Amino acid sequence: MHINNLRKYYFINKFDTKNIDKQTQNTYIIYRNYDSNYNLKTIIKLKKYCKKKGFKFLLSNNVKLAINMNLDGAYIPSFSKSVEHLSFSKRKNFLLIGSAHNNKEIKIKEKQGVNLIFLSSIFKKNKNYLGLNKFKLLANLTKKKTIALGGISKENLKKLKLVNCEGFAGISVFQKKTAPKRGR
16 A cells, blocks of 8 residues: 555644644544543534544544544544443444554454554554564454554655555654754
């Protein structure tokens, strides 16, 4: 699959049109705000803005609120093990995404009924570091489509062709860096 055809999932923590406007049409916006309770006014503004711009809008870690607000979907982080959302009725095209770092978490996400699984960390060398080979091995343990997450940059984007993922997710890869100012 060509890199430009990959789906893109951009995590945001606040409503900032500057970076959202720079995204392509196949970018999904995932609003996550773990610092405080969700501000409904912000979610409504984001929903309207994304609809106007043609982006799909998902809410992190609150499936019930995403369903009640008629959003495009919800994202379930790896630390969430709850299955209570399975009792909620949602519309047919509601997208449910979950993230996982290992086989045990993949099985939990499958039980949660997710459509896609974010596997991390593909490039970022942290405690959940997978690398390309472990990513491919984990992706083969599920029939769900997988999305690469963690440490993705413009420099390593082409390497995603090697893992046959459906797309990629992140924060910094979607934010345009400004060139450093030169000294006089």
